[in-house]
Amino acid sequence: MSDPRDSGPPDDQAVTPGLFEDFGDPDVNSRYERFRGEYPIVVEGLTNRFGEQTVHEDLSLKVRRGEILGVVGGSGTGKSVLMRSIIGLQTPTEGHVEVFGRSLTDGDPEEVVGVRNRWGVLFQGGALFSTLTVGENVEVPLKQFYPDIAPDLMHEIARYKVMLTGLPEEAVAKYPAELSGGMRKRAGLARALALDPELLFLDEPTAGLDPIGAAAFDVLTRDLQRALGLTVFLITHDLDTLYEICDRVAVLADRRVIAVGTIPELLETDHPWIEEYFNGPRGRAAQASQARAKSLDKSAPRGA
Numbered sequence: 638m639s640d641p642r643d644s645g646p647p648d649d650q651a652v653t654p655g656l657f658e659d660f661g662d663p664d665v666n667s668r669y670e671r672f673r674g675e676y677p678i679v680v681e682g683l684t685n686r687f688g689e690q691t692v693h694e695d696l697s698l699k700v701r702r703g704e705i706l707g708v709v710g711g712s713g714t715g716k717s718v719l720m721r722s723i724i725g726l727q728t729p730t731e732g733h734v735e736v737f738g739r740s741l742t743d744g745d746p747e748e749v750v751g752v753r754n755r756w757g758v759l760f761q762g763g764a765l766f767s768t769l770t771v772g773e774n775v776e777v778p779l780k781q782f783y784p785d786i787a788p789d790l791m792h793e794i795a796r797y798k799v800m801l802t803g804l805p806e807e808a809v810a811k812y813p814a815e816l817s818g819g820m821r822k823r824a825g826l827a828r829a830l831a832l833d834p835e836l837l838f839l840d841e842p843t844a845g846l847d848p849i850g851a852a853a854f855d856v857l858t859r860d861l862q863r864a865l866g867l868t869v870f871l872i873t874h875d876l877d878t879l880y881e882i883c884d885r886v887a888v889l890a891d892r893r894v895i896a897v898g899t900i901p902e903l904l905e906t907d908h909p910w911i912e913e914y915f916n917g918p919r920g921r922a923a924q925a926s927q928a929r930a931k932s933l934d935k936s937a938p939r940g941a
């Protein structure tokens with residue numbers, strides 16, 4: 638299992654222009670460059686305190702390019718605070734956060750803006766503007782970062798993003814209150830994808846969905862991640878999601894990331910929380926359901 642602290646690239650690789658493709662024109666580069674380094678997110682020595690409460694202490698984590706990393710931990714262990722620290726909504730008490738090789742904790746503010754339009758976030762509950770239609774919600778980040786796009790093109794991009802998430806075209810003109818919970822999550826995802834991000838943050842995307850809706854959202858996440866080449870940071874309590882779509886899982890406990898690895902690797906640890914979480918009744922049910930799905934897959938006729 639990888640130790641979050643020592644599995645990264647050499648230090649001299651951390652912030653180099655060579656981590657991005659070069660199209661030969663700085664303007665074009667800023668629009669089309671894709672991160673080519675191994676770790677789009679690097680968190681080192683993160684400490685977050687709120688008054689007397691220490692949520693994180695010397696927490697470190699590296700997220701690999703192209704993976705879906707599941708982030709788990711008991712309630713209140715600081716999963717959302719960690720996500721907020723990475724996307725700059727929470728100023729850490731101490732520590733260093735680097736996204737796409739650029740420091741967000743002590744970087745040049747202009748560079749930070751250049752990084753912000755390269756990620757999308759689906760907050761818990763979707764966080765849609767209730768007075769805007771789904772299409773208008775998707776247009777919010779487009780207007781913020783690309784105000785010069787003509788309105789017709791803006792509507793077309795928004796419509797395309799909405800349909801990419803499996804919503805019907807009619808949903809574009811609906812208000813969030815007119816949608817089901819699952820549809821609202823998809824609308825939130827469409828907004829998170831508005832800027833063609835390389836990095837997607839999902840905070841409990843399947844919470845509140847029925848099992849069929851949750852499974853469908855998992856499939857959608859995996860399909861989009863593969864099709865769009867995304868790196869996904871996914872906070873979840875949903876064991877099925879962990880088993881079905883996560884490449885690795887990071888476990889938060891004792892104010893740190895105590896382990897990162899595949900589920901079989903995590904199961905080899907003897908940490909009591911990990912043991913209870915994955916080998917408790919719900920963990921065993923999720924394992925059994927994944928084993929059943931795999932055996933059905935094998936017995937299905939080719940091309941079915």
Ligand SMILES: Nc1ncnc2c1ncn2[C@@H]1O[C@H](COP(=O)(O)OP(=O)(O)OP(=O)(O)O)[C@@H](O)[C@H]1O
Binds near residue numbers: 716
């Ligand atoms: N802005 C804030 N001010 C004070 N305390 C905060 C703030 N944000 C978070 N906290 C506290 O930090 C702790 C971690 O919160 P966080 O929301 O990250 O937990 P979590 O692991 O995501 O929990 P859950 O699984 O229940 O969503 C909680 O005790 C919370 O009350």
